[in-house]
Amino acid sequence: MTRREAQVASQRIYTGRVVKLDVDQVRFPDGSIGELEILRHPGASAILPVLSDLDGPDPQVLLLRQYRYAADGEIYEIPAGRLEPGEAPVACAIRELKEETGCTAERIEPLVTLYTTPGFTDERIHLFVATGITRGEAAREADEFVEVVPMSFTRALEMVRDGQIQDAKTAVTLLYVAGFRAGL
């Protein structure tokens, strides 16, 4: 059943800068009708910049230490941002990498696309890894408070393990790259 078939009615509650909130009447797979809150989101891309050879012994990666109001302080994240209208996920990843870190990359590899929290939003995040990095000048938006933090891949994974990296897209990207590098 597609969403078009499932949707009985949709009420737009709020149109914001980032998200739109709808309350939809939905026909469930058993034919029953229920009401669901759904946050419409344009989707996002996130990208892990790897400074040295990804197949080398312990590559350097770049993380951001970023103030997040929702997280009540600074958290570590990989560069990421929302898709602009009509923008391809890889173009968004390249743009966010440049804006947030000043870096350009020779190679961008798609990893996987995930629903961030499918219980209440249609947001999907497209994950990438970037290698062949050239560093440059960042050009951040006014409400982004970001410090670029280079560290070893090993250290970043330790920070996932012990909970210092609290951002889901960052944890999953580091674990994905590390795990499949290790031949899992």
Add this chain to the structure above:
Amino acid sequence: MTRREAQVASQRIYTGRVVKLDVDQVRFPDGSIGELEILRHPGASAILPVLSDLDGPDPQVLLLRQYRYAADGEIYEIPAGRLEPGEAPVACAIRELKEETGCTAERIEPLVTLYTTPGFTDERIHLFVATGITRGEAAREADEFVEVVPMSFTRALEMVRDGQIQDAKTAVTLLYVAGFRAGL
């Protein structure tokens, strides 16, 4: 700077069954004032049930195949759900495991707690792994359409790698357990 210090004003836009949407005026770290949409969420727990010895050669895990309106169809997930008022994350994990799969577990190990998408929500998800499983009868909520799918850990990781597992909490939990089992 804590959120209390950062918050200049807060307007409740919508109070829903699952989420509350606020538009807050926020003082950023540089002293400037801006407006942010923030979805208040009570938090959630998710738990990976491992049927056979986690340290054995290829343990069996249980996934759910679940209809999600926001994902426009059925996706694979581990058991998960929202915290009830005052509920401890581990109690929520045990409850959701029982409700969604009918399983009880001898051992519940906390893994890590992550912000699902800190750009627009304060939702944190607490991840757990369960071993020493006894299977029983599920007791699902009316709007949950769920099939329990046992599979090998190896197969589940293949489905993360090739994008068949599209749910972020499920991908990160499988990769976390697999990666740190492998000594990453």
